[in-house]
Amino acid sequence: MVSRRGKPLSPDVKKLTVSVKQYFDRVKIEPKEPSVKRTADALGLGIATVKRIMASYNRDPKLLEEEGRMRGRPVHAVDVSHQEAVRTYVRNANNNGEYITLADIMNFLKEEYADESFHKATLARALNRWGFEFGKGTRTQHLKEKDHVVAARQRYLREKRSNRDNGNETATRRPEIYLDESYVNKNHSNDFIWYYGEDGPWVQKPTGNGERFIVLNAITQSGWIPGSKLVFKSTKKTGDYHGQMNWDLFKKWFAEMLLPNIPKNSLIIMDNASYHNILSEHSPPTSQSSKKKIKDWLEQNKIYCRDDCLKAELVEVLKKIAPEPIYAIDEIAANHGHKVLRTPPYHPELQPIETCWGVVKNHVARNCDFTMKNLAVQLDAGFDKVTEKTCKAIISRVRKTEDEFWTSCLRMEAQ
Template sequence: MSEVNNLSHLGSKAKQIVLNVYNYFLKQPKEDNGSCIERTVRATGVGNRTVYRIRKEHKDRGPLKSPQRSQRGDYKPLDDFDTTLIRNKIHEFNTVRRQLPTLRNLHTVLKNDIKFPGSVSTLRKEVRQLGFRWKRTSNNRKVLVEKPSIVSQRLSFYMRKKELEDLGFKLVYVDETWVDSAYCAKRCWQGPNAPGVLMPCNKGQRLIVVHAGSIDGFVPGAQLIYKASSSTGDYHREMNGENFKKWMETQLIPNLDCPCAIVMDNASYQSVQTERCPTSNTRKEDIKIWLQRHNISFNDALLRPQLLELARMNRPPPTYAIDQLVRENGHEILRLPPYHPDFNAIEIIWSQLKDIIRKRNTTFRLGDVQKITNDAFEEIGADRWLSACKHVDAVVEQHKNNDHVIDDVIDSIIINLADDSSSDSDSSTDTASEIEL
């Protein structure tokens, strides 16, 4: 019997058994075949040292306990730039490296490129949130491919962007970000008697910043900075549909000097619908009223699930309050495809803005941070905006080319297996009707 010398491998029950065996031999008459400890070692298979340590633990602490498992540190969610890099790396595997982007080789690359802190399982969750799925390939391996709905929305964005540009609309990029009063540089020159800048212990108060810009620079008068109600959680919750609409009406639209296509993401406060299609929470009478208002005939004897299905079959495309407001003033809305902050030029500007704040914030007072932010807006001129817009155009063009290449690659490796089933694991596949690119 092999000896167990590591006490950390023994749970409380195993330790108690060893102790009981030792106590049993302790009460028996002494024999010539060894001491109580030696007989316990032969009977249980643990080492001498383990028996001594169990006896000492019981004597010093009383009831024996299982060893505590080491706790993992908190996993810090990835920011938009890191998730964009993951998406680009998957595309790189398909188009440049001509390799199947399995989770393991993707995990290895990301650990080197962005110091990805999570495990392969964590990476699986991240890529699923980006709209990727595992699919069996022709050599029985798995490849990460995007859902058709994500690709379709990206293709629609390409066409809509070109259409608006051909019509003479100027692209104006809109977004919001946040800055904490404790936001500062994490490194500085220090010496034996010069500790440098001391960082505060908490994040402090938070500012929400909203702005818009184009190749001509920031839109004059569109700047909005206000104190957030909380310094934790998702900063998108600090803005709601009513406040965003008021900002559009009073600060953005009046300052647009020509027909513009306002580029924005699909945040909930930017996507308030003028009229929603009935859902499972809608009352039966309200479903009937909705059907009548849309001139959809129905039998009054239909049950609620049948009425609801009829409404869903005749659901019109969603209409948004912001879109109507913008079009009434001679402009258009260009919505970004999901998971593509890299298509928004203001994301690059936000990075430059925060870099300025990080280098100059030494007081950690909210008023000072707001002044630094205002000064930074003055420094970031049209030249930086022009560079950011050109970079985004290049990124969009690269994605467009990649989509054509990936379409050819995926078409050559995907096998439609009618009896496959969908799963997250590396050992399962998707059905032919559920192929998620």
């Protein structure tokens, strides 16, 4: 195979295709088969690709010298790994009173990640997903974080800081448990290898991501929680791994594999995945609840509503009087003497287990042979790479990030 699906063809590959096609035109081989198909089979190309190359050659042989262009819609999605760098850039600009626009952020990303392309409209949508908004500042319009994101982060940081033992830099009043879910694909491997230039790379990576394992686990400063690792094979090859997770699976893992293995009176920290936030039967309804549930709850609390009220009207009343929702997982934890704390939205840098996943996946990528059997072996070996020393260093670095957020928010508020 001389090319990978979805990659533009180089001039050398096009010239080779023409030469092979002309060879098969001259040499008749039994059983008779069209030379286009034989060329496609020999080079690992599609028949339509061979025809397209030959059409260009017959039109003008010089066209083969042109670099190939990506076919179809270009990939413009902004990787979530850039979120932390963008947030730091925007906050520093806000703190310095600088006028900042979408074009400024585009230029910043192009300088930081020269090998990647960024589409302006897609970047704008990504910023909105990450909790930023373009609004009126004290002197002029500027890009800033959304108020609900800032408020959620401040509440989270206040809770984390109150759990610190000020007499010891790393100690906490309640043990802190960080849990998360992730996944790793069978074909997860390094894209770059060393090879002899004249020979070219011999390693042929399969197209697609392949089958995958979904993983649940949790860490403390001492490393992985013993007995809490759950690995299972996904039944879907595409889509986000969250589609394979659900409340019943998460609740069973939480109750049977996590809670029995963590210290007493722990602070359990998790993100806002939908299956983490299933409402308790004792919870007041939310705006996402059915109209009947909202109406029944209001009437149970002596707020009687007209029969012709729209759901939007009921939600308006609900927001004024309803207490905070109660989540089922919080009740389960509380019944065992623990407390749940959720990281603010769009802040993966405040969740140290995210870095642990990176360590595990890097090991898998370096030792990939594109089989599920080896993936299971390397996944276990990757977990062994995350030691107590690793976790302490990561959590210490996250604590410094928490302090930076806390002090910078207070400093910006005072301006």
